Amino acid sequence: EAGVAQSPRYKIIEKRQSVAFWCNPISGHATLYWYQQILGQGPKLLIQFQNNGVVDDSQLPKDRFSAERLKGVDSTLKIQPAKLEDSAVYLCASSLMVNTEAFFGQGTRLTVV
Amino acid sequence: QKEVEQNSGPLSVPEGAIASLNCTYSDRGSQSFFWYRQYSGKSPELIMFIYSNGDKEDGRFTAQLNKASQYVSLLIRDSQPSDSATYLCAVSADGLTFGKGTHLIIQP
Numbered sequence: 001e002a003g004v005a006q007s008p009r010y011k012i013i014e015k016r017q018s019v020a021f022w023c024n025p026i027s028g029h030a031t032l033y034w035y036q037q038i039l040g041q042g043p044k045l046l047i048q049f050q051n052n053g054v055v056d057d058s059q060l061p062k063d064r065f066s067a068e069r070l071k072g073v074d075s076t077l078k079i080q081p082a083k084l085e086d087s088a089v090y091l092c093a094s095s096l097m098v099n100t101e102a103f104f105g106q107g108t109r110l111t112v113v
Numbered sequence: 114q115k116e117v118e119q120n121s122g123p124l125s126v127p128e129g130a131i132a133s134l135n136c137t138y139s140d141r142g143s144q145s146f147f148w149y150r151q152y153s154g155k156s157p158e159l160i161m162f163i164y165s166n167g168d169k170e171d172g173r174f175t176a177q178l179n180k181a182s183q184y185v186s187l188l189i190r191d192s193q194p195s196d197s198a199t200y201l202c203a204v205s206a207d208g209l210t211f212g213k214g215t216h217l218i219i220q221p
Contacts, residue, residue: 033209042117042201042211043157056208091156099145099205104156 002026004105006092012111018080021108025073025094031055032069033102034077035091043091049075050098082112115140117204119212127220132189134215136202139183145205146178148187150198151214157201161187192219 005024013019025032030051035043046065048056051072060067064083069075079086089109095102116139126132134148145164149157161176163169163185169176175188185204189196199214 035211042119042213045208045210048208089156093209095209098207101147101159101162102203102209103159107156 004092004094004103006090006105006108008108009106010109010111012113013082015084015112016081018078019082019110020076020078021090021092021110023075023077023092023094023105025075025092026103028096029094030072030097031095031100031102032075033093033095034067034075035093037089037091037107039088046077055098079110082110084112086110087112115143115204115206115208115210117202117210117212119200119202119215121213122216123218124215125218125220126192128192128194130192132192132196132217132219134187134189134200134202134217136185136187136204136212137183138185138202138204138210140204140206140210141180141183143180143183143204143206146176146185147203147205147209148174148176148185149201149203149211151201152198189217194219194221 032049034046037043049069067077089107091107093102093104148161151157163176177186201214202212
């Protein structure tokens with residue numbers, strides 16, 4: 001069974017530029033999460049989808065971050081404009097349903113210079 | 114605000130000994146509890162999950178849950194150098210919240 005796929009693996013951009021990350025969850029998984037992990041810290045939830053609806057985006061900086069999950073499968077996370085403090089690893093995870101085991105993709109390491 | 118607390122460590126344990134990792138959580142409505150292992154530069158990998166009070170064993174790993182005390186623990190028996198990593202506790206109450214992780218070092 002294929003795991004969670006993310007791309008790109010690495011991205012370097014200048015501040016004020018925009019960037020987008022893509023995630024393809026495990027087939028059949030209804031719940032999709034985007035996390036931000038800063039070095040030395042635990043993953044911080046940015047947004048949670050249940051199928052194509054948003055369940056929780058309370059910690060998403062909505063002035064610069066946006067996310068969508070079209071057709072309840074693939075998802076994209078966008079940052080526009082990026083700030084230096086957005087440098088982090090962006091992790092996508094999926095689970096069959098809420099409150100079940102979640103599996104992570106390899107992550108995208110973003111560096112903002 | 115849902116909170117998950119872990120001692121950041123580092124926790125140093127001799128090879129062959131038992132490593133004990135602890136976690137507390139704030140939301141009494143939490144339903145599912147997970148332990149992830151994260152090697153440096155890698156993404157978190159699920160190693161244990163537990164839904165009911167008590168112990169759950171899988172190989173060298175035992176997860177323990179006490180909902181009354183809002184406490185979850187992970188025991189690693191016969192610790193190996195390859196167990197050296199950061200261990201993340203995660204709690205789900207319709208959303209998955211992580212602690213900051215405990216850095217575990219197994220000394221050969």
